[in-house]
Amino acid sequence: MIDEKTLNEQYKYISSLLEEKRLKEALAQLEALLWQFPDWDSRTMLERLQTSYDFMLEYMKQGVDDPSRPDLYRKLLVDAWSLADYIRALSLTTSSSKYYFFSRRLLGVTPVTEKEGMIGARERLMEFAEEAKTLDELPEEERYRLLDRHDFTLKLLFLRTWTGSQWGEDEEAAARALLTSETIRGEDLCIYVSALMLSLMEFFDLRRFAVLLDTYRDSRVGVSQRALVGVIIIAHIYRKRMPLYPDLLSKISLMDDELPALRRDVGCVYRQLLLSQETEKIEKRMREEIIPEMMKTVSSMKNMRFGSEEGDEEDDFNPDWSNAFEQAGLEDKMRELTDLQMEGADVFMSTFAALKNFPFFDDMNNWFYPFTRLQSDIYKKLSDSEIGKIPMLNVISDSSLFNNSDKYSFFFSVLGMPKAQQMLLLNQISEESGMDLMEDLEQIKKYARQANNVSNQYLHDLYRFFKLFAKKADFRDIFEEKFDLYHVPGLSGMLFNRETLYSICDFYLKKEHWIEAVEIYEEMERVGILGAEDAEAFQKWGYALQRGKRYQEAIHAYQRSDTLCPDNVWNNRRLATCYRLTKQYTTALSYYNKVSEVVPNDAGIVFHIATCQAELGNYAEALNTFFKLDFMRPDNVKAWRGIGWCSFVSQKYEQATRYYEKILELKPLPIDYMNAGHVAWVMGDIVRAAELYGKAVATGGGKRATFVEMFDKDVPSLLKLGIREEDIPLMLDLI
Numbered sequence: 001m002i003d004e005k006t007l008n009e010q011y012k013y014i015s016s017l018l019e020e021k022r023l024k025e026a027l028a029q030l031e032a033l034l035w036q037f038p039d040w041d042s043r044t045m046l047e048r049l050q051t052s053y054d055f056m057l058e059y060m061k062q063g064v065d066d067p068s069r070p071d072l073y074r075k076l077l078v079d080a081w082s083l084a085d086y087i088r089a090l091s092l093t094t095s096s097s098k099y100y101f102f103s104r105r106l107l108g109v110t111p112v113t114e115k116e117g118m119i120g121a122r123e124r125l126m127e128f129a130e131e132a133k134t135l136d137e138l139p140e141e142e143r144y145r146l147l148d149r150h151d152f153t154l155k156l157l158f159l160r161t162w163t164g165s166q167w168g169e170d171e172e173a174a175a176r177a178l179l180t181s182e183t184i185r186g187e188d189l190c191i192y193v194s195a196l197m198l199s200l201m202e203f204f205d206l207r208r209f210a211v212l213l214d215t216y217r218d219s220r221v222g223v224s225q226r227a228l229v230g231v232i233i234i235a236h237i238y239r240k241r242m243p244l245y246p247d248l249l250s251k252i253s254l255m256d257d258e259l260p261a262l263r264r265d266v267g268c269v270y271r272q273l274l275l276s277q278e279t280e281k282i283e284k285r286m287r288e289e290i291i292p293e294m295m296k297t298v299s300s301m302k303n304m305r306f307g308s309e310e311g312d313e314e315d316d317f318n319p320d321w322s323n324a325f326e327q328a329g330l331e332d333k334m335r336e337l338t339d340l341q342m343e344g345a346d347v348f349m350s351t352f353a354a355l356k357n358f359p360f361f362d363d364m365n366n367w368f369y370p371f372t373r374l375q376s377d378i379y380k381k382l383s384d385s386e387i388g389k390i391p392m393l394n395v396i397s398d399s400s401l402f403n404n405s406d407k408y409s410f411f412f413s414v415l416g417m418p419k420a421q422q423m424l425l426l427n428q429i430s431e432e433s434g435m436d437l438m439e440d441l442e443q444i445k446k447y448a449r450q451a452n453n454v455s456n457q458y459l460h461d462l463y464r465f466f467k468l469f470a471k472k473a474d475f476r477d478i479f480e481e482k483f484d485l486y487h488v489p490g491l492s493g494m495l496f497n498r499e500t501l502y503s504i505c506d507f508y509l510k511k512e513h514w515i516e517a518v519e520i521y522e523e524m525e526r527v528g529i530l531g532a533e534d535a536e537a538f539q540k541w542g543y544a545l546q547r548g549k550r551y552q553e554a555i556h557a558y559q560r561s562d563t564l565c566p567d568n569v570w571n572n573r574r575l576a577t578c579y580r581l582t583k584q585y586t587t588a589l590s591y592y593n594k595v596s597e598v599v600p601n602d603a604g605i606v607f608h609i610a611t612c613q614a615e616l617g618n619y620a621e622a623l624n625t626f627f628k629l630d631f632m633r634p635d636n637v638k639a640w641r642g643i644g645w646c647s648f649v650s651q652k653y654e655q656a657t658r659y660y661e662k663i664l665e666l667k668p669l670p671i672d673y674m675n676a677g678h679v680a681w682v683m684g685d686i687v688r689a690a691e692l693y694g695k696a697v698a699t700g701g702g703k704r705a706t707f708v709e710m711f712d713k714d715v716p717s718l719l720k721l722g723i724r725e726e727d728i729p730l731m732l733d734l735i
Contacts, residue, residue, distance in 0.1 A: 004092060004095060004098075007088060007091055011084055011088045014084045015084065015240075018081050023076060031046060034046060042083065046083060056073065056076075078244050089165075089202075107163050109163050111165050111167065111170070114160050114171055115171045117157060118161075122181060124150075124153045125185070126184055129185050129188075132374060147379055147380075148376050158194075159195075172207040175196075176211060179223075180218075186222050187369070187374075189220070191370075193223060193226040194226060196208055201233075201234070204238050210248065212227050213227070216228045216231065217259070221454050226455075228262075229458055232273070235485075235489070242488070242490050248490070252493075262494070265452075265455070267503070268452045269459075270500070275344055275345055276459050278345060278511055279463060346463060349464075352405070353468060355406075356405075356464070358408075360408060361470075362470070369408070371404040371407040371411075378415075381412075382415070396410065397411075399448055400448040405461045405464045463479055466479055482516075486500070498529050506540075508520070509543070514548040517541075518544045521544065534564070535568070536561070538557050539568075539574075559575070576594075580612060583615075585616050589613065589616070592609045593609065606628055607629055607642070610626045610628075622642065622646050629642070644656050644679075649720075657676075661676075664676060668699070669699070670697075671696070673692045673693070674714075677690075678714060682722060690734040693734075694735050697735060707735075711732070
């Protein structure tokens with residue numbers, strides 16, 4: 001029996017051959033694979049494929065003009081890939097410890113049982129939808145029995161769908177009947193849609209994918225948006241296969257023409273997927289910056305009362321408190337948090353990650369359960385608690401503040417508290433919200449039902465599953481992958497346009513993903529999307545290149561912007577920077593001078609002008625410019641360093657000494673000690689020079705090699721100022 005690792009490697013190799021349309025080699029590899037895992041049905045399928053391909057090649061060799069040849073070749077590729085899928089699944093189902101194959105063995109799902117399971121589930125879910133209308137009127141025991149049976153039906157339907165085999169016409173028909181039922185509750189169908197997506201992540205099934213695609217037409221926004229997210233993720237995963245299904249691509253194109261919202265929704269989900277990949281960064285900032293800052297400010301506020309005695313009853317507040325939040329930086333942190341929430345970022349991952357240890361989350365299907373009070377565990381706990389009637393619970397359960405998974409975590413946490421703490425917490429939330437709950441609840445529900453909010457919350461649910469589920473290692477984490485969806489067949493027609501790509505570029509620039517932004521600008525340039533009116537786009541492209549340290553390319557982009565919109569100050573400043581960083585000091589100086597004409601008192605520009613002058617050897621001019629900067633900013637250490645060095649190379653040693661002494665009184669860098677040592681040495685004070693050089697080594701972490709490398713760069717200047725070459729190694733030995 002072939003081991004799992006070897007099988008997966010062979011499967012991956014066969015897939016790569018099919019991607020490259022090397023069908024003959026792929027068939028040979030499939031034959032070799034079947035020698036290791038004999039299966040009669042697979043052998044028959046393979047022989048049929050080989051025979052068909054041999055005939056096709058023979059007809060081509062004989063010069064037969066066959067108009068159907070491209071379609072036949074495409075179908076052979078599809079069938080070969082499906083056979084590879086089948087062999088892999090058949091082999092691993094009997095041997096793999098992976099959770100998916102373990103579940104397949106446990107359930108033993110076949111197309112027949114899956115079809116019967118869908119039909120039976122449809123009937124029971126329709127019955128429950130009617131029973132739920134009068135649920136509260138039934139005896140408690142009967143209510144709990146119905147809810148338990150409902151949750152078991154959903155769990156079994158989910159697992160059978162996830163672990164099922166390739167569909168035939170009967171299974172597809174049963175799935176469509178289930179999904180188009182107007183009686184079944186939307187929450188139940190949402191779980192089924194998630195199971196479809198997860199099953200497609202394990203193997204590609206055209207019928208499943210077509211059903212998922214058509215489900216986007218569902219009038220229930222929760223169902224349609226889940227289906228769309230699934231379609232996008234599966235199209236991303238199987239991008240290499242999508243061109244093999246032209247009818248499917250035509251169907252997507254037709255839907256794009258028929259449904260105006262589709263293109264908008266696809267673009268929205270794309271941006272949300274990209275934003276979801278920022279969750280780890282956001283979580284880290286929440287944990288290390290925002291929350292500690294909030295806690296620190298709250299702690300400091302507690303100590304800002306008047307009165308020196310502990311028992312003083314005065315309630316006066318310090319008038320300085322009005323600026324406490326701003327001074328503490330909390331106002332900026334709170335504004336940042338609000339902006340992230342408005343953007344749709346997942347800001348609660350760190351808060352709820354530790355609250356996924358309830359038994360509810362042991363069942364895989366529950367990670368995809370839309371929040372509902374009719375979930376059996378929630379319903380029972382609310383029935384046993386007095387807090388079920390508190391209006392704030394409705395606000396939390398119906399809003400889009402938390403995603404579904406986190407709502408369950410919140411409710412299980414609260415319902416597990418002692419009753420006194422439950423009431424205290426919820427009453428406090430109600431008071432602090434400041435909302436007229438009855439008036440605001442409808443607006444909250446309406447906002448939460450918007451398509452973009454539904455898809456975003458579902459992506460947060462998915463993120464929780466792939467990052468926190470106990471068996472997460474057995475699943476492909478799509479959030480770790482690169483989402484260049486504008487290249488995915490079926491989606492590219494909706495995304496590869498000026499508006500969407502500009503939006504994605506702006507997102508990448510905002511999040512400092514320079515490489516990804518550059519890739520899209522290059523792609524837009526290649527296909528001619530960037531035009532004569534795109535001066536700003538070329539600026540952004542140049543900026544992304546500059547931040548990626550591709551300075552010469554950045555110069556080219558900035559120059560193109562300058563051609564379209566001449567003498568833009570921001571653009572000229574960046575051009576100057578890039579020329580300076582590529583040591584093209586003459587050109588850099590010309591651009592800095594242009595900027596200086598518009599903003600003459602910009603200290604940064606003055607400093608860089610002086611730096612370029614010094615690098616060009618114009619020390620007299622550089623010295624005057626550094627003095628100008630010193631006049632503008634009397635405490636500017638950079639100006640002092642410039643004056644010190646230019647004075648030194650201009651043999652104004654006393655002046656150089658004065659400025660280096662000022663620097664050494666502050667927090668000098670290793671280079672400051674070294675330069676001061678240079679001045680002392682050329683003035684003949686060898687003892688002082690050796691002392692300063694020693695401090696340069698010590699300040700630099702005691703790494704002598706680093707100091708010597710830095711020192712060697714200044715040797716030409718020292719020789720020019722009279723230091724003998726033979727004395728240099730002696731000085732280094734003195735240190």
